[in-house]
Every structure is written in structure tokens, then in C-alpha cells.
Amino acid sequence: MRVIGLLGGMSWESTQGYYRALNEGVKAALGGFHSAKIVIISVDFAEIEALQQQGDWQAAGDLLASAAQNVECAGAECLLIATNTMHKVAPAIEQAITIPLLHIADATAEQLKLDGITRVGLLGTRFTMEQDFYTSRLEEHFGIEVVVPGPVEREVIHRVIFDELCQGRVEEASRQRYLKIIDSLYAQGAQAVILGCTEIAMLVSQRDTVVPLYDTTALHAQKAVAWSLAE
Known part of the structure; x- marks a missing residue:
């Protein structure tokens, strides 16, 4: 089983849904006590939301790219951005990491x-x-x-x-x-x-x-x- 990287917190309300779905998916596939191997970095959504409202997608991309690098350094072998909207800066995030980004x-x-x-x-x-x-x-x-x-x-x-x-x-x-x-x-x-x-x-x-x-x-x-x- 490979380690899934999750870039969450945007908002944490939906990130908890991701955590549940990933673990339920692995359990359904493997049974028993199996659960997903996950590395999560959860950002402060207030910082992201402010940048969204300002239209400063460059800064938002830089912030999330740095967080994505931390996910990779923690051992993740792929990355999920746990939000649709912030896939706007997916190219900047992809450039900052060497693991594959699975696009929503x-x-x-x-x-x-x-x-x-x-x-x-x-x-x-x-x-x-x-x-x-x-x-x-x-x-x-x-x-x-x-x-x-x-x-x-x-x-x-x-x-x-x-x-x-x-x-x-x-x-x-x-x-x-x-x-x-x-x-x-x-x-x-x-x-x-x-x-x-x-x-x-x-x-x-x-x-x-x-x-x-x-x-x-x-x-x-x-x-x-x-x-x-x-x-």
C-alpha cells in the first residue's frame, strides 16, 4: 500500500470527509483492520480565504506549494488537494513536488x-x-x-x-x-x-x-x- 498525501483544511469540514472516505475505501478493499496510509497537512483556511478574496492566487499558490512540499517530505507518495477551488493553483503545486498530483x-x-x-x-x-x-x-x-x-x-x-x-x-x-x-x-x-x-x-x-x-x-x-x- 502506497502512502496518500492529503493537503487539507480548505475547509476542515470537507477534509474530515476525505479522511473517512479514504479509510473506508481501503477497508472495503482489504477488509479486517486495514486502513489507509495517509499523511495530512491541514492549513489555516482563513489565510487561504483572504487571498482568494484579494485575488492573490500567486501568494495562495506559494503557500500551498510549501505545504505540499511538507507533505512529500513526511513520506507521501502522491498528493490530493482536498478542495476543488484551489486546483486553480495546481500547476504551481505540481512544480514544487516530485510526487504525482491526483487531480480532482x-x-x-x-x-x-x-x-x-x-x-x-x-x-x-x-x-x-x-x-x-x-x-x-x-x-x-x-x-x-x-x-x-x-x-x-x-x-x-x-x-x-x-x-x-x-x-x-x-x-x-x-x-x-x-x-x-x-x-x-x-x-x-x-x-x-x-x-x-x-x-x-x-x-x-x-x-x-x-x-x-x-x-x-x-x-x-x-x-x-x-x-x-x-x-
Whole structure:
């Protein structure tokens, strides 16, 4: 079993979901008392969030690149960035380490392709929905068309992530608003919807809707477990 490196804390609410999913995945595969071999560096999200708001992605990339180097030095053999949004600075992180980075968009797109999905809706932070670091990867590398909500809906999604989910709050009114947005994307021809922020699965799950949902945390962890256990 190879050691999985996890760059977490963005937010810690979703990082604990990663820890659970990685360990459950290894246990399901190997049984008994088996659990995942994991190295975790958890950053202070307040520092990252401030840089996001300032648009200082260079500084954010430098901070996370340094943290990623610490993960590698601690013995990790691959790296997961436990957040969708900060994959914006994935290139800077990759340049700072020698171990492979398992990209969250790739893990998601690979499953979409297996399932025959060619047009997908995307929920996430404003940065993930409006900038092209995520959508272009799905479109250019995998041929999957991405549909995003309108500006009012994007603001609602972003606000709920930062003001509620990252604070550990799960509100029923917000769940209902998200479900209406998911239905709207489906009506626009999306065959499925990506939960493209690692906290969103705290709020909505497949039991809440008939629209197929793709939980990026679960898919990212699944890819990492397969990588860790590969011969």
C-alpha cells in the first residue's frame, strides 16, 4: 500500500470527509483492520480565504506549494488537494513536488466518461464556476460540455458554501435552493450535476434528487485508494 498525501483544511469540514472516505475505501478493499496510509497537512483556511478574496492566487499558490512540499517530505507518495477551488493553483503545486498530483477534475471526469455523460452541470464556489481552470479541463481533456448556473444562482451557491457549509452549518432552506438550481441545470440539458465544491455533499446527496449527482470528494478519494492499492 502506497502512502496518500492529503493537503487539507480548505475547509476542515470537507477534509474530515476525505479522511473517512479514504479509510473506508481501503477497508472495503482489504477488509479486517486495514486502513489507509495517509499523511495530512491541514492549513489555516482563513489565510487561504483572504487571498482568494484579494485575488492573490500567486501568494495562495506559494503557500500551498510549501505545504505540499511538507507533505512529500513526511513520506507521501502522491498528493490530493482536498478542495476543488484551489486546483486553480495546481500547476504551481505540481512544480514544487516530485510526487504525482491526483487531480480532482480528472477523477470526476473519468467517472463521467465511464457513465456516458457528455453534458454536465457544475456547482461550486464562484471561482470554480466562473473561471476556466476547472471547466476547461473537463471540456478540453475529456470532451464534456459544462453548464453553470446563472449569476444570481451562482451567488447563492457561493454564499451558502462560505457562510454556512464551511462554518459547519447545514440549513434546510439552502438545501431546497440548491435542489431548485440542480433541477434548472437538468432542464437546460445537463445529464448530471457535479458537486464541485467538497463541502456541498454535506448539504445535498443523491437521496434528495433524481438528477444524477457526482460527489467530487468521494470520486477523488476513490481514485486515491485505487492508486494506493495498485500493484
